[in-house]
Amino acid sequence: MPTATEKLHLSEIAPNVVQSEIRSMTVECDRLGGVNLAQGVCDTEPPAPVVEQAIQAIRDGRNIYTRLDGIAPLREAIARKLERDNSMTVDPESEVLVTSGATGGLYAAALALLNPGDEVIVFEPFYGYHLNTLISLRIKPVVVPMAEGSWEIDFDRVRSAITEKTRALIVNTPSNPCGKVFSLKELEIIAGIVEENDLFLFTDEIYEYFVYDGTRHISPATLPGMAERTISISGLSKTFSITGWRVGYLAASSRWLGAIGYFHDLTYVCSPSAFQYGAAAGLLDLPVSYYTGMAEEYKMKRDKLCSALQDAGFTPSIPPGAYYVLADVSSIEGANAKEKARTLLRERGIAAVAGTAFFAGGRGEKLLRFCFAKRTEDLDRACKLLRG
Known part of the structure; x- marks a missing residue:
């Protein structure tokens, strides 16, 4: 043959x-x-409440697919958490999506909002999954290096990296791998660049609670004019030490969330059902x-x-x-x-x-x-x- x-x-x-x-x-x-x-x-x-509720959910038979945007108790808990800790007001019915980890959220959002050949600004040092997610979707990452050690940003370099093909910018704060926490001033400049060039801003905020020495985490979506164009991505993998459970989430305008949810459903169907109940218990039961x-x-x-x-x-x-x-x-x-x-x-x-x-x-x-x-x-x- x-x-x-x-x-x-x-x-x-x-x-x-x-x-x-x-x-x-x-x-x-x-x-x-x-x-x-x-x-x-x-x-x-x-945390014990997270584990115990996930086990109880399995015993209660909560082992089937959830709604494509996740179970209502978790979406509602995420919305309350975002208001309490991030000063973000979102509708849990139309602006919150439970995802298969933060990486699943980025993948689905990129599928829904970007096209092959588009360009996305990525700060260096970068998290490899951000870069390779874009590459896998035939989207071009445009790397803008930060100053080694201080991790300061040359914003003139950011502006010069923008072309007619640029559609978005990714901010990872606090950052993997260097631990940079973007300051309010830096985020305000980024917001101005994003608005001037009519871009999306994708954020990865999964390390938001891991901040030290008086540093404060700021969610870019809270800045003036940024709510509609920001896709705020985070998750509970790190916060609750459940990296293998794959429970993430994103918040975005209802204008975008429907399409993002569809592509997440197409790719992942849903985050594991019982684990969603465990994560909801953590958000609801654990004190500040x-x-x-x-x-x-x-x-x-x-x-x-x-x-x-x-x-x-x-x-x-x-x-x-x-x-x-x-x-x-x-x-x-x-x-x-x-x-x-x-x-x-x-x-x-x-x-x-x-x-x-x-x-x-x-x-x-x-x-x-x-x-x-x-x-x-x-x-x-x-x-x-x-x-x-």
């Missing part, structure tokens, strides 16, 4: 969209039995002190890890938000960041992520990203290994 080869091939983008370096390092860490500071799995214990206490706990973990990194001869960039540290590891043997990451894992038993996973154009070669969202005993072990 003849062998067909001309039409049986990968898509044009498939060879360039490979397993993330984060997952690659996790696999290698598991193989060697190291401490995984590579993946942001947030393996601390979930839960969130402030979590921030205090993670600040201590941040300081503990940064101290160990400094003792190991590295130079960490102290993050004001999220739960990652980018550190200069020039002293580690290796021709590039990937080799340095594997040297660190081999010699000290610590898995980190090559900085190049978050940079374009060959940048990030002297950096590694470390995650401190770990159980205390695991983080203590990692710090001991770092210090040798």
